[in-house]
Every structure is written in C-alpha cells, then in structure tokens.
Amino acid sequence: MLVSRYSKPEFNPYENDDLVLETPDGPWRAPRAEGPLSARLGIPGSKSLTNRELVLSALADGPSLLRAPLHSRDTALMAEALRELGTLIEEVPGEGAFGPDWRVTPQELTGGSSIDCGLAGTVMRFVPPVAALALGPVAFDGDPHARKRPMRATIDALRALGVDVTDDGRGTLPFSMYGMGTVAGGELEVDASESSQFVSAFLLVAARFENGLTLRHTGAVLPSLPHIEMTIATLAARGVEVSSEASGTWQVSPGPIAGREVDIEPDLSNAAPFLAAALVAGGTVTIEGWPERTTQVGAQLERLLGLFGASARREGTDLTIDGGLGVLGGSSLAGIDLDLSEGGELAPALVALAALADGPSRITGIGHLRGHETDRLAALAAELGALGGAVTELDDGLAIEPRPLHGGLWHSYGDHRMATAGAIIGLAVDDVEIEDIGTTAKTLPEFPALWRNLVRPQAAAGTVSIDPFSSGALGLGLG
Numbered sequence: 001m002l003v004s005r006y007s008k009p010e011f012n013p014y015e016n017d018d019l020v021l022e023t024p025d026g027p028w029r030a031p032r033a034e035g036p037l038s039a040r041l042g043i044p045g046s047k048s049l050t051n052r053e054l055v056l057s058a059l060a061d062g063p064s065l066l067r068a069p070l071h072s073r074d075t076a077l078m079a080e081a082l083r084e085l086g087t088l089i090e091e092v093p094g095e096g097a098f099g100p101d102w103r104v105t106p107q108e109l110t111g112g113s114s115i116d117c118g119l120a121g122t123v124m125r126f127v128p129p130v131a132a133l134a135l136g137p138v139a140f141d142g143d144p145h146a147r148k149r150p151m152r153a154t155i156d157a158l159r160a161l162g163v164d165v166t167d168d169g170r171g172t173l174p175f176s177m178y179g180m181g182t183v184a185g186g187e188l189e190v191d192a193s194e195s196s197q198f199v200s201a202f203l204l205v206a207a208r209f210e211n212g213l214t215l216r217h218t219g220a221v222l223p224s225l226p227h228i229e230m231t232i233a234t235l236a237a238r239g240v241e242v243s244s245e246a247s248g249t250w251q252v253s254p255g256p257i258a259g260r261e262v263d264i265e266p267d268l269s270n271a272a273p274f275l276a277a278a279l280v281a282g283g284t285v286t287i288e289g290w291p292e293r294t295t296q297v298g299a300q301l302e303r304l305l306g307l308f309g310a311s312a313r314r315e316g317t318d319l320t321i322d323g324g325l326g327v328l329g330g331s332s333l334a335g336i337d338l339d340l341s342e343g344g345e346l347a348p349a350l351v352a353l354a355a356l357a358d359g360p361s362r363i364t365g366i367g368h369l370r371g372h373e374t375d376r377l378a379a380l381a382a383e384l385g386a387l388g389g390a391v392t393e394l395d396d397g398l399a400i401e402p403r404p405l406h407g408g409l410w411h412s413y414g415d416h417r418m419a420t421a422g423a424i425i426g427l428a429v430d431d432v433e434i435e436d437i438g439t440t441a442k443t444l445p446e447f448p449a450l451w452r453n454l455v456r457p458q459a460a461a462g463t464v465s466i467d468p469f470s471s472g473a474l475g476l477g478l479g
C-alpha cells in the first residue's frame with residue numbers, strides 16, 4: 001500500500017515568521033479565544049479549482065500557467081499523479097503569497113506507473129479517466145482510509161467505456177487498469193449519489209474521447225451540485241461546452257481543450273473555520289481576495305453564517321463576517337435547520353457552530369459524508385459526544401443538541417475538516433487538544449499558523465488583528 005505524508009516543497013514561500021509551518025509530534029492544544037477578533041487574512045488557493053486546472057492543463061492542446069495554485073498534500077498528489085502519466089509540471093515564481101505558480105506542459109500520456117491518491121477524492125476520482133487515455137497499465141492506491149472511500153462508480157464507468165480494470169470486487173482502491181491510449185466514449189451511465197466527483201471526473205476528460213460523451217446520472221440523489229457547475233465552468237473557460245438537455249444528463253462534444261493562464265481563487269471552503277471564529281469569539285474576521293463571482297460553494301458562507309446570526313459585508317474584494325459579541329461575549333447563536341446537500345464540505349465547521357448554539361439544529365442532505373475522508377457523521381457525533389455534546393446521526397445528516405462542553409482529546413481521523421472543526425470548539429472550550437493537526441496539510445498546511453495568528457491578542461487594543469498577507473508582506477523566496 002502506498003502511504004505518503006505531505007511535506008512542503010524545499011522552497012520557503014514565506015518571508016513572514018508568523019507563518020512557519022507547525023508540525024507538532026503530539027496533540028495540538030487548540031488556542032482559546034481571549035477576546036473579540038479583528039482579524040484580516042488571505043487564504044491559499046482552492047483545492048477544487050487547482051486540481052481541476054491541473055487535470056485540464058494535462059489534457060490541453062498547449063501549455064498552461066496556474067497562478068497562485070494551492071500547495072497542499074492533495075494538490076501535490078495530483079501534480080505527482082499527472083507527472084507519473086508523463087505531464088511536465090514545473091514550479092515558476094509568481095505573485096501568490098502561498099507558493100510558486102505552476103507551468104504545465106502537456107505531453108503524450110503514458111502508462112506503466114503507480115498513482116498514490118493519498119486520501120484525495122479528486123485524485124482517486126479524476127485521474128483514472130485521464131489514465132484511460134494513456135497507453136499501458138496504471139495502478140491506483142492510497143492511504144488506509146482511502147481504501148474505504150467509494151470507487152465503484154469509477155470502476156464500473158471505466159469498464160463500460162471498454163477499459164480493462166482489475167480490482168478485488170469491493171468497489172474501492174486499490175485497483176489497476178490498462179489504458180488503451182484512446183477511448184471511444186459515447187453513452188455512459190454513472191451513479192453519482194455517493195459523490196459528485198464521479199460526474200466531474202468524466203466530464204473533465206470527455207472532450208478527449210473520440211465521440212465525446214453523453215453522461216447520465218442514475219442515482220436517487222446528486223450531492224454537491226456547485227462542484228459540477230465548477231467543472232462545467234472550468235471547461236467552458238478552455239473552450240469546451242457542456243450542454244445539459246435534462247437534469248442529471250450532460251453532453252460533451254469531442255474537441256480540443258485549450259491551454260490557458262488562470263488565476264486560482266482562494267479556497268472559500270477553507271475560509272469557513274476562520275469566518276466561523278467570529279461567531280464564537282465575537283468581533284470581525286475579514287477574508288481578502290473574496291471573488292465577486294465564483295462557482296465555489298464556500299460563497300454560500302455569507303448566507304449560511306447569517307442563519308446563525310452573523311452579519312456579512314462586502315467591500316471590494318474583502319468579505320467581513322461580524323459575529324457581534326460572539327458566544328464568548330454572551331450573544332446567542334441560533335440553532336439551524338438546513339439541507340446542506342449542495343455544500344457537504346462545509347458541514348464540519350457548521351456542525352461545530354451548531355454545537356455552540358442556543359437551540360437544537362438539524363443538518364440534512366449529507367448522507368454522502370459517510371464516504372468522505374472519514375465517516376464524518378459518525379466522527380462528529382463521536383467527538384462532540386466525548387466532550388459532553390449530544391449529536392445524533394440521522395439517515396442523511398445530524399441532529400445537534402447544544403450542551404455544556406468540556407475539554408478533551410479531539411480525534412481527527414486523518415480528516416482536515418475534522419481537525420479544523422475541533423479548533424472551532426477549542427476557541428470556546430478550555431483544554432481541547434487536537435490529535436494530528438498536521439492532517440490539515442491535506443488542503444491547508446498553513447492552518448495551525450494562521451489559526452494561532454487569528455486568536456493572538458493584540459496587546460494595545462485587546463483585540464486580535466492579523467494582516468500577514470496584504471500589501472505584499474509575503475514575497476516568494478525564489479530567486
């Protein structure tokens with residue numbers, strides 16, 4: 001089995017001592033908020049956009065430049081997977097505050113490789129259809145828990161397209177396939193009820209199939225629709241039109257995928273714990289570089305945090321969430337009743353807030369979170385329960401009864417969003433320790449440092465204020 005831990009590339013993108021990456025050996029004591037926040041920060045690039053643009057760049061008819069991409073374990077794994085298939089991906093100096101740009105030069109795709117998917121859904125779902133266009137065998141495996149994530153839809157779809165796949169019948173990693181160098185395409189049925197990524201994966205490569213693709217989703221539910229919209233938008237920007245004549249059906253004509261220069265937006269879902277912190281500690285948190293228009297589901301945070309009682313304001317490219325007095329200052333958080341099927345990746349942060357609210361909450365439409373980095377419904381219920389909370393698993397979600405919480409060890413299950421949910425609780429509850437905070441490197445290696453800055457009291461004002469990334473404070477240390 002391939003098991004890799006993420007380690008930052010040799011370059012040090014940060015000229016700011018506040019952003020030294022922390023990788024504690026033992027549990028990480030979650031900082032307690034000591035007063036209302038007045039924080040301002042930038043967030044590294046979107047995982048979902050970076051990994052889509054890497055895939056599309058590898059399939060394109062010319063070179064691409066990804067500006068300010070995310071540098072994290074999931075994107076490093078994607079870059080490595082595409083390199084394994086022959087793509088040239090180089091780091092080049094750029095303007096981004098969190099690492100270099102990526103120049104991608106597509107090459108003929110070649111097999112004869114092993115792909116480490118880590119725990120990255122985007123790698124395990126997006127890369128196999130690309131490998132179908134390579135000539136030769138390609139093996140896929142990942143972390144121990146990755147072997148529990150649903151992959152049957154990928155395996156079945158590859159076979160339906162005529163690709164030879166060898167697996168053990170469990171519908172998970174590991175499996176291997178034999179790419180024939182070309183795929184005819186045509187009609188394809190996919191049950192994407194367990195993950196929208198099964199749809200995105202085949203749409204991303206479909207223009208390279210000889211006959212294009214008509215893909216029909218057959219399952220009863222389809223989660224994370226904005227992520228499919230994101231796939232369609234990234235394709236459109238490269239000249240590939242995806243049409244949809246009926247709900248759950250998409251058509252892609254064969255044709256070239258254009259190389260392009262693209263600015264990667266900040267990861268708005270990774271902004272969730274930072275914005276949520278304003279409701280817990282009180283005061284304001286401002287995220288810089290918030291896009292005016294985006295397909296990222298994190299854009300819904302303005303509305304979703306409003307349900308708990310926050311107010312939001314946009315000034316230029318800043319989004320500010322104002323948590324008023326916050327839980328710690330004595331204001332109450334409203335309980336919520338929410339169908340979150342569109343934005344399941346926001347659930348851990350929202351569940352943490354719900355556990356600190358004044359009334360009960362129900363978050364539904366997220367049964368598919370059982371197939372995420374861990375079974376997030378079970379993990380959230382267990383970890384909040386262990387701190388004195390009362391969280392009940394529903395068929396497709398969670399019911400949360402706020403209770404007084406106490407400190408304790410919060411397990412991360414190798415899941416970045418479990419770790420950051422624990423950090424939200426730790427703002428308000430003494431002695432919360434996060435087991436394996438390093439797992440945040442999956443999408444945000446800077447999390448521990450950014451979080452510490454967030455809650456660091458500002459001596460003079462008695463509030464915290466961080467501004468490490470504005471006005472070019474972070475230059476690249478690349479010569």
Ligand SMILES: O=C(O)C1=C[C@@H](OP(=O)(O)O)[C@@H](O)[C@H](O)C1
Pocket residue numbers: 047048049121122194195196197200223224227344345368
């Ligand atoms: O396509 C993508 O980039 C993603 C789609 C969603 O997956 P699911 O549909 O499996 O929830 C989301 O939760 C995940 O974080 C990223």
Ligand SMILES: C=C(OP(=O)(O)O)C(=O)O
Pocket residue numbers: 119120121122344345372373417443
């Ligand atoms: C579900 C997630 O990730 P993945 O891309 O591994 O599916 C997530 O980041 O919340």
